Amino acid sequence: MSDTLIIKNDLLSLSGLTERDLVTIKNIFYKYEDIKSVRIFGSRSNGTYHTGSDIDLAIMNEIVDKRTLFRLKGEFEESSLPYFVDVVIFSDLSNPVLSRHIVEEGLEIYHRDKK
Template sequence: MEIGLDEKTIELLRDFFKEYPKVEKVYLFGSRAKGYYTRGSDIDLLLVAPQMSFSEYLRLYSNLEELDLPYEIDLIKDKELTEEAVEIYSREP
């Protein structure tokens, strides 16, 4: 399945999330995961981090917005997954 992010962007996101030990997994969902994105589509990410406090989440989100990406990012924490979600990071191999 082809997703709507280039490998450079995926690696940048993976490197970013590696810096947060409480992040267990990150999923890409929405139009970029399903393949019907447009050039201006945002990046929808689901964050699995049950041990992360709200203040830690806010700090992570603020830092995520500082990444040099040409897209807006929507970050959702601990919501129910859909079948269309594509895992882009996992702390466990």
């Protein structure tokens, strides 16, 4: 079994998301060439989610245009995902505890150069 498959299975198990949910998320980010890496964090990265938990995502780029973030949020609202999706830009965070949590406990859910 490949490392990619193991990681994907772990992500599905921890996050409570379906494979279809992951594909939807990745397809949305893929439309934006300037987005290179995204991490899922919070309850959906550590297995403590409950029914209706939102999906917390951090864009790990150094710089992301605010208009891109606005468009992304709109796409997630219009998507088939049955959850609220909260997207933040990692470099804009001012809370060091949250930043550390994303780095240490967040899981990469999208990377532009990986399948």
